[in-house]
Amino acid sequence: MKLSACCVPILLMSVLMADDEIPSAASRGRVAAISQTLSLPTPIVIAHRGASGYLPEHTTESAAFAHALEADYIEQDVVLTKDSVAVVLHDVTLNSVSNVADVFPDRSRDGKYYVFDFTLSELKQLNVVERYESESRKRFPRGKGNFQIGTLKEHIELIQGLNQSRPHTAGLYVEIKQPALHRKNGLDPSKVILQTLADYGYKTSKDKVFLQCFEEPEVLRLRTELKCRLPLIQLLGNTPTAEEIAAISKVADGIGVKLTAVVSGAKNGKPQVTDVVAAAHEHALMVHVWTYRVDDLPEFAESPTKLLDWLVKEARVDGIFADHPDVVLTWRKAAHARAELPGPFHLLKGGSSKKGASSN
DSSP: OOOOTTHHHHHHHHHHTTTTSOBSSSHHHHHHHHHHHHTSOSSEEEETTTTTTTSOTTOHHHHHHHHHTTOSEEEEEEEEOTTOOEEEOSSSBOTTTBOHHHHOTTOOBTTBOBGGGSOHHHHTTSOBOOSOOSGGGTTSOTTSSOBOOOBHHHHHHHHHHHHHHSSOOOEEEEEEOOHHHHHHTTOOHHHHHHHHHHHTTOOSTTSSEEEEESOHHHHHHHHTTTOOOSOEEEEOSSOOOHHHHHHHTTTOSEEEEEGGGTEEEEETTEEEEOSHHHHHHHTTOEEEEEEEOTTSOOTTOSOHHHHHIIIIIISOOSEEEESSHHHHHHHHHHHHHTTOSOOGGGGGTSOTTOOOBOOO
């Protein structure tokens, strides 16, 4: 049975009324997250590590530029310091994106400088540099620029401030980095991140935020032990099977996969679309793909525009992580003007076997 647009508010309302309960199968969070998607054009555009195609990743400058470009969401990968402060960095090590070896040459172990071996005050002494080393990406090498590591609080305050001062509201898209390794070092990033988000008003599935993690046990822990009500995205390094997707749907609200997991190649000018998105939508899971970058396309992609056509019009992904979010936003605006894009209502058709909210 197809759902008409008039049915959607009623369906969403029936789920959201139980907001004081924790969902055993994420059904309330899932539909509320879908309601966020319904209020945005398809696909949502997530600024990958900020506007990292233009500025050093995860700096406040990169986040501010992503907001200026009007990305729907801005990503924050989060690691904890030695004194348990949440900082925005993609790696648990500092080697690739900072001058740590120059400032603290004797603080490595196994040749690596771990974030959780340094206090926040020590990290603030470092400069952040461009990760990439190719000729086309040497924009901010070591010794050029004065970018610093920012805390999660600083990033949230920046984005919330810009949401107030500009006619655009960007959401947060937070990743918990390697929580198991953190706990081996006496730190619990999930607890710290959830508390920080709550302190700034991000508490329920109706708030404009996604929380993502690669470690499946941690996603389950977030939903059960830590009673997380925020929309959860299970990140996957592989191309998931239908059985894996079905299992994930009992806990998470969506999956994050490589874009080549949904469009694996091309033949005779046509995309080879996998079953991943169809299987996910069957279980009412959103599919957000990474990473779209105009100067680093898959070999099979004919052009940046053609790849977007394939991902959205053919594969029907729900969100795209982009180093160049403005390129995706420009494409989306033009495609919507031509009425070429699908709406997100397909998500409300799947998942008929979802469990209701628990009494916990």
